[in-house]
Ligand SMILES: *[C@@H]1O[C@H](CO)[C@@H](O)[C@H](O)[C@H]1NC(C)=O
C-alpha cells in the first residue's frame with residue numbers, strides 16, 4: 521500500500537513539476553507571467569503562458585524571436601524599436617499554437633529611413649526582410665508597424681489565424697531621399713506576403729510602396745475590410761511553378777491611390793500551377809494609376825507574351841458591387857491569358873470600373889461585364 525501511495529505521489533509531483541522542466545518542449549507552458557524588457561528576458565518569459573512585452577530597444581542585427589507555449593496570451597505594454605544594420609532579418613518572429621497576441625496599439629519601429637534607397641533588397645543595400653515573420657495560429661491584433669526597411673509581414677500560420685486591426689505605416693517612404701534618385705525612398709514594402717492556408721486579415725490599414733497583399737500560394741484566405749493606400753494594390757501572385765491558389769475571398773476593402781486595384785499575375789515561365797475560386801465583392805477603389813483590374817500571365821513583363829503553365833479558373837466579381845475609379849491615363853480592365861490557360865465562365869456582374877480607357881481582354885469566358 522505504501523509503495524503504491526509513493527508511486528501515486530511521485531507521479532502527481534512530476535505532473536505538477538513538468539511545466540517548469542526546462543528540458544521539456546517549449547509548447548508546454550507554465551501558468552505564470554513572463555515579462556520581456558530586453559532580449560535577455562526572452563528565454564525565461566516564453567516558458568509562461570502569459571507574456572507581457574514592455575517597450576524596449578532591440579540591438580541591431582538581432583531578432584526578437586518568441587517561441588510561445590501553446591495557448592499563450594501575449595500583450596504589449598510599450599513600443600519596440602529595432603536597431604539599424606544591413607542584414608537579412610527578420611526583426612521580429614513569433615511561433616506557437618493557439619496564441620492570443622494583442623499589441624494594444626503599440627508599435628514595432630523598423631527605422632526604415634536608415635535603409636530606404638528607392639531600390640529592392642537585391643538592387644540596393646541589404647535590408648532586413650521580412651521585418652515581421654508570423655508563424656502562430658490563433659489571433660494577432662492591434663499591432664502597428666512603423667517604417668519597415670522593406671517587406672513587412674510574412675505569414676505562415678500552422679493552423680487557423682485571424683490577423684485584425686493592424687496598421688502598417690510606411691507613409692514616410694513615399695517621399696524621395698538623397699539615395700533614391702527622385703523615386704519614393706521606400707521600395708518593396710509589401711504589406712502581407714502569404715503562402716499559407718486558413719488565414720483571415722481584416723480591418724487593417726496599410727500605407728506602403730508595394731503590394732498591399734500578395735498571395736503566392738495557398739487556400740482559404742480571406743482579406744476583408746482593409747484599407748490599402750499608395751501601393752500596388754491587392755495581388756494574387758506572382759505565381760511560380762507548382763504553386764496552387766484556391767478559395768480566396770477579397771471583400772469590402774478600400775484601395776486608394778494604388779498602381780492597380782485588383783491584380784492576378786502569373787510568371788510567363790511557370791509550369792504546373794493554378795489559380796482558382798477567387799471571389800471579389802464590395803471592394804472600392806479610387807485614384808488608380810495604371811489598371812483597375814489586371815489579370816496578366818506574362819510576369820515579369822506587363823501585358824507581354826503570356827505563358828500557359830498556370831491554369832486560371834473561377835475568378836468572380838459577385839455579391840456587393842466592386843466600384844473602381846481610375847485615373848484618366850489608366851486602363852480599366854486588362855486580361856492577358858495564355859492560349860488555353862484561362863478556362864470556364866467567370867461571373868463579373870458585380871464589377872464597375874469608371875474613368876480612364878478600356879484595356880484589352882483576350883479571354884472569352886467573362887460574363888455579365890463589358891467595358
Ligand atoms: C525533465 O523532462 C525530461 C523529459 O521529459 C526528463 O527526462 C527529465 O528527467 C526531467 N528533469 C527533471 C529535473 O525533472
Ligand SMILES: *[C@@H]1O[C@H](CO)[C@@H](O)[C@H](O)[C@H]1NC(C)=O
Nearest residue numbers: 740741766767768769797799
Ligand atoms: C471556393 O472557396 C470558398 C471559400 O472561399 C469555399 O467555401 C468554396 O467551397 C469553394 N468552392 C469550390 C467549388 O471549391
Ligand SMILES: *[C@@H]1O[C@H](CO)[C@@H](O)[C@H](O)[C@H]1NC(C)=O
Nearest residue numbers: 825826856857858859860882
Ligand atoms: C492573348 O494575347 C497574347 C498577346 O497578344 C497572346 O500571346 C495570347 O495567345 C492571347 N491569348 C488568347 C487566349 O487569345
